[in-house]
Amino acid sequence: MKHLKSLNKKAQLINKAISPEEVEDVVAMQTVVGCTATTDPGWELDPFGGLGSLCQPMESDLYGCADACWWPAQVPDTMNTYPDWNKDVAKANEDWRKLDGIYEDGE
Amino acid sequence: MALNNNRLKRVLMGTGALALAGLLSPAALATDAQEIIRDRCLACHTESSDAANSTFSRISDQRKTPEGWHMTLNRMEHLRDAKISAQEKRELIKYLSDTQGLAPEEAAPFRYLLEQDTNLVESGVDENLMQMCARCHSAARFGLQRRTLDEWQMLVDFHMAQFPGIELHAGSRDRPWYQLAHNETSAQLSEQYPLDTPEWNNWSKAKKVDLKGRWRVTGYVPGKGEFSAWMTAATDDDGRYNLKLEGNYADGAVIEGSGKATVYTGYEWRGTLTIDSVKMRQVMAADKDGQVMAGRMFLAMEDEIGGELRAVKDTGKAQVVAVMPSYLKAGESAELVIVGQNLDGDIDLGDGVRIDEVIARSKDRIVVTATATGTPAVNDVQVGSADSTVALAVFDQVARVDVTPTNAVTRIGGNGGEMEKVRATYRAIGYSAGADGEAGTDDDVRLGYMPASWSIEPVDEVAEHDKDHLYAGEITPAGMFIPGDAGPNPERKMSANNVGRLNVVATVDDGDSKVEGRGSMLVSVPDFVERVLD
Structure with a gap:
């Protein structure tokens, strides 16, 4: 790492982390029920418990970040489970208002 | 205060399955439900029978809550193309949770999830299960299931096939995740949550108490306050309970409503009532004597908005x-x-x-x-x-104020988009210092919920720099947090969403002094996947 220079905020944050163990501790942290603790990248929180390293705004690269099934409990997995979830929203940053939720028959 | 958040889709799509399931006689229900399984499920599952009873492959090797079986049936419809009518589904949920449910002791540690009271950080979760399973969904979701080893392994296999990205996350890609999950985590789950337990063995044989009757109910409705009421549960022709609720809020205003309830597994109370023109749901557990029920009542369209609920049966006793x-x-x-x-x-x-x-x-x-x-x-x-x-x-003095929920997540929404805002309601709990005169120690005396004034503040310097407190939402005088609008915000750096990390501050007046308490609030992006149990 000593020959690499951190260029963006996320890389700087990683450099600031004192040790790999410390990063592990944060990664394994528990979150409020309904949030994901998968934070590489994260949906609700970044690996440091903040928002600075999230894909923001989330609409700008939603499909790249969600990567078809990266957070299947929060963003519909379009690989297997809900392939048509975003079929009418080619550009999330323009048509984000059309993105709807999956409402399981939950009454 | 308008309680509705107009999350209409949930209600329109929902069938009210859990509150509407009928209560046929147990024998009739079992025969009918087994016939439904034969008709609807045996294209994939197989039946084995001996003189005593029938078992069905996979189905008979699991136990779940009513909500857990509901999710299973939803998955069978969505992913396996099962054709099940709404009525058949209700009958199956009733039958399966009655005959393959969880004992009261087994569900007890995870009632918050059944009650949809999810603004909390789960505690006491095994570190390995946290990393392997609960990093995507709650620990309660699997804690409310009981399976054989084979069934836990097949659940792992399902995850692997359905969500292949699971192997690539941090915490997975640095180790043979699938092998560990299939061999070790499944074994751990089958030891911790096995199919056969003394608790279920006892409960399945125990005589169940009919919960019909007259109940003295106390509870809390956000924006309205604490209430006390009478709720009568009368058995209808369809076997469900007809509910009538009448009473008063603490300020004397009338609370009134009616609806239906179904009891699963002999103690799991699920009610749906229209109270003061608002549809609300009740999730309670009855004690073993059927004398006291406790749980939560919340808006059907917005389950984050609710409060505790307790019912004591009128037995003629004072x-x-x-x-x-x-x-x-x-x-x-x-x-x-x-x-x-x-x-x-x-x-x-x-x-x-x-x-x-x-x-x-x-x-x-x-x-x-x-x-x-x-x-x-x-x-x-x-x-x-x-x-x-x-x-x-x-x-003599309020020494400490706790804010509940201590940890919460709300979600941006609205602004012309499909996703509604996910709000949160807050309450302040006052404590006196107790005998040692020191706040924050074990002998603090809980005084109860207290009126408070509410404000928000950025949680740290970063949040302050990003002006989270200006963009992420606002809190009403009644302690209702309303998150900001959805969509990129050009006013923010990189057009960030109106997300933020905030403290919610309660200030309680105690004579001439003011006592503050804080809760942590994450204002986040939408959750696009809403399960029966998260």
């Missing part, structure tokens, strides 16, 4: 069930409402509490003005010879 508020400041007077049933005789609020006036009195509700003339104490609330475990805390 009982005190609540006092509102549950505290009185030394040297001061206040109006107190004593709630109970069959109350008769002298009112006694303990040494050092003088009753100045009985403003109103009936068998189930007594309104008094009382003055605390003595020193701080926790007094029993007595009316005649009534049973009572209710206490009135006399205090």
Whole structure:
């Protein structure tokens, strides 16, 4: 790492982390029920418990970040489970208002 | 205050399955339900039978809550193309959770998820299960299931096939995740949550108490306040309970509603009522004697918005069930409402509490003005010879204020988009310092919910720099947090969403002093996947 220079905020944050163990501790942290603790990248929180390293705004690269099934409990997995979830929203940053939720028959 | 958040889709798409399931006689239900399984499920599952009973492959090797079976059936419809009518689905949920449910002790640690009370950080989760399973969804989701080893392994396999990205996350890609999950985590789960347990063995054989009758109910509705009411549960022709609820909020305003309820597994109460024109749901667990039920009531369209609910059956016995508020400041007077049933005789609020006036009195509700003339104490609330475990805390000073929920997530929404805002409601709980005179120690005395004024602040320097407190939302005087609008915000750096990390601050007035408490709030992006259980 000593020959690499951190260029963006996320890389700087990683450099600031004192040790790999410390990063592990944060990664394994528990979150409020309904949030994901998968934070590489994260949906609700970044690996440091903040928002600075999230894909923001989330609409700008939603499909790249969600990567078809990266957070299947929060963003519909379009690989297997809900392939048509975003079929009418080619550009999330323009048509984000059309993105709807999956409402399981939950009454 | 408008309680509705207009999350209409959930209601329109929902069938009310859990509250609407009929209560046929157990034998008829079992025969019918097994026939439904034969008709609808045996294209994939197989039946084995001996003289005593039938078993069905996979199905018979699992136990779940009503909500858990509901999710299973949803998945079978969505992913396996099962064709099941709404009525058949209700019958199956009822039958499966009655015959392959969870014992009260088994569900007890995870009731928050059943009650949809999810603004909390789960505690006591095994580190390995946290990393392997609960990093995507709650630990309660699997904690509310019981399976054989084979079934836990097949659940792992399902995850691997359905969500292949699971191997690539941090915490997975640095180790052979699938092998560990299939071999070791499944074994751990089958030891921790096995199919056969003494608890279920006992509960499945226990005689179940019919929960019909008249219940003295106390609870809290956000924006309206604490209430006490009578709820009657009468058996309908279809076997469900018809519910009627009538009572008063603490300020005297009427609370009134009616609806239906179904009881699963002999103790899992699921009700749907329209109260003051708003559809609400009740999730409660009955105790083994069927005398007391406890849980939560919340908006059907917005399950984050709700409050605790408790029901005590009217058996003709005199009982005190609540006092509102549950505290009185030394040297001061206040109006107190004593709630109970069959109350008769002298009112006694303990040494050092003088009753100045009985403003109103009936068998189930007594309104008094009382003055605390003595020193701080926790007094029993007595009316005649009534049973009572209710206490009135006399205090001299509010030493500490806790904010509930301590940790919460809300989500941006609205702004013309499909996703509604996910809000949160807050309450402040006051404590006195207790005998050691020091706040924050084990002997602090819980006084109860207290009126508070509410504000938000950025959680740290980064949040302040990003002006989270200006963009992420606002809190109403009643403690309802309303997150910001969805969509990129050009005013923010990189057009970030109106997300933020905030503290929610409650300020309680205690005489001339003010006491603050804080809760942590994450204002996040939408959750696009809403399961029966998260």
